[in-house]
Amino acid sequence: MLIVQKFGGTSVGDLERIQNVANRVSATKKAGNDVVVVVSAMSGETNKLVAYAEHFSQNPSRPEMDMLLSSGERVTAALLAIALKEMGHDSVAMSGRKAGIVTDSHHTKARIEEIDPTAMNEAIKEGKIIVVAGFQGVNENGDVTTLGRGGSDLSAVAVAGAINADLCEIYTDVTGIFTTDPRIESKAKKIDKISYEEMLEMASLGAKVLQNRSVEMAKKLNVNLVTRSSFCDEEGTLITKEENIMEKPLVSGIALDKNQARISLIGVSDRPGIASEIFNKLAKAEVNVDMIVQNRGHGGTTNIDFTVAKGDLNDAKDVVKEFIKEGDLQDDVYNEKICKVSVVGVGMKSHAGVAAKAFSTMAENNININMISTSEIKVSMVIEEKYAELAVRSLHDAYELDK
């Protein structure tokens, strides 16, 4: 097999851990596979460099930040290649440039535009273990760019796609994706296989393991993604096409998002297009609106409730104030003490009753549902924050996810 293995900052956090990574890569190679490794900076390095830059400027220029930050991954890549050579493997370290990773010019948050796999394919053909510095590429002018948070995962997925790897393994400090957060429900189980779509819906659950950008790219490039631990040999979770999952569970997991705030617009005037105006203004202010519920209010007006990420609340308030000033709505009410609990599973598509069971589980526990939103593969409910853990545990139980 041709396998891409990506090791994050904690996995290469010190010299001993880099040696452990070398041992793991070596074992994979010796088992008869071709291996391309993608590495992050040693944990702490990137933060140290950011602090250095902020010593000089609160708003350091982005091309220079990219030159600065890209150095961390180069160090790890060089060290790992040196370790692998010492173990008798033919190995070569490659910067993002050498690996052919071309991005747009949005310094510090560039997007990968294409990968020229020529150099990598040649090295693979020569039997070399390639170690690619993650998180970085070059723009069309040849200037170094970086991909922003989670960028090394993106590098790995894009590389896997470009060289048609059979597998892209993302190594972190957790063993995989769980049916729910094990800190909330100790009976949570590791999921063996999950579809891209489910993984995307469970973003809030898996946010610390995999970012949506990486899962989306894996889906687009049809890359079989595995997330597993670099600290043990336990098999991880395979994220793949729905067709590749034979036994589709009704429900795959319960996701919890506490980073939500609700905005209630009261007495919105009933003229046509007003809702569209409000949400367009919010979009312009880069406020990401999640759930929306509209219902009839008093005297020919309507009420609109919607949720946003807590960090966007102030920007949303500013937009809403304008509409109050214009007389387009009477009042607004905010609630930050809410959370969103979601039931996710591809099996829902073909089975009725999944949503009903979620609602009745809430009712049995006297948890009031404020808002509901559904898609083909999920049911999300906004409830009071204090019921978050109870709701997760009850749903986990109701769908027998510990079985």
Next chain:
Amino acid sequence: MLIVQKFGGTSVGDLERIQNVANRVSATKKAGNDVVVVVSAMSGETNKLVAYAEHFSQNPSRPEMDMLLSSGERVTAALLAIALKEMGHDSVAMSGRKAGIVTDSHHTKARIEEIDPTAMNEAIKEGKIIVVAGFQGVNENGDVTTLGRGGSDLSAVAVAGAINADLCEIYTDVTGIFTTDPRIESKAKKIDKISYEEMLEMASLGAKVLQNRSVEMAKKLNVNLVTRSSFCDEEGTLITKEENIMEKPLVSGIALDKNQARISLIGVSDRPGIASEIFNKLAKAEVNVDMIVQNRGHGGTTNIDFTVAKGDLNDAKDVVKEFIKEGDLQDDVYNEKICKVSVVGVGMKSHAGVAAKAFSTMAENNININMISTSEIKVSMVIEEKYAELAVRSLHDAYELDK
């Protein structure tokens, strides 16, 4: 003026010092000059990275070492450009690649082959302060290379040559080149101007300030080199063409080299070509022979004395042993307790009596001269090591270098 300023590791050793460098560069720019800065890695960084690599391998692969080590200069260059921008200057950080520095492929000790100054000239025209990561370039395959010890000085001189800079200032922790080592002779004075040739001869005196490779390149590219301190405003020493020095001193300085060992070959057989054979074998063993004296021995044989750097002594011994085994010479004697004292000055060319004064000064102090070697601009004498300081002070006095 167009000025290249190079700051070494101690000058950019921490964030505060990088800010000091930014202040100095800013002042130079504000005085109406165009400035290109060349920086080393923060002191300690390169050694740290070397230690990291040696954790994995006693003989780490050189292309990977170059990828590893070149990161240090990139960090400093990015930080300094960020600091300069914060001070209101338009500034841009450039890697060796971006600055157009092309080298051969001798990884970890590459030689600069050419510099394409297009990007630098463009940035200068736009009024930008360029900050170049020193010590690095790329080979014709586009792989990163490093220039070995003192490499950032070489980068600076080569850049100055490529962009036709009026001046190339090398900032270190000393204020310039002195008539002799001030730790030996407290009356030693800083030299205002010195020719390339004198500087090269005074290598052992100035070794810690400037490496011969840099001076040779400055000479070749006709770059006016200034060495000065980054910790004070005192003017430094200008190293330039002899023609640019109006008032040529008879003697510019007294150099002392304690890193010498003498090898005496006794009873060398008198067949033709034997001396040439011995020195060819030494050259093959990469032993650098400095001074050579030959004189008649007993019974048709000759004696040959020569000096080598102490570090090369063991290699030299191995070569000599072979010749003894072959019967080509009778015996060898080694002496590590010697030193070389040199009187250097372009004025010697046109003035007789300089050498005579050196010899009589030694005689006055009862210092026996073992070996003598002269060139157009220097007189070197090998003496017992214990007289080193006395010899330097007496000569400094005799030529009135404190005046």
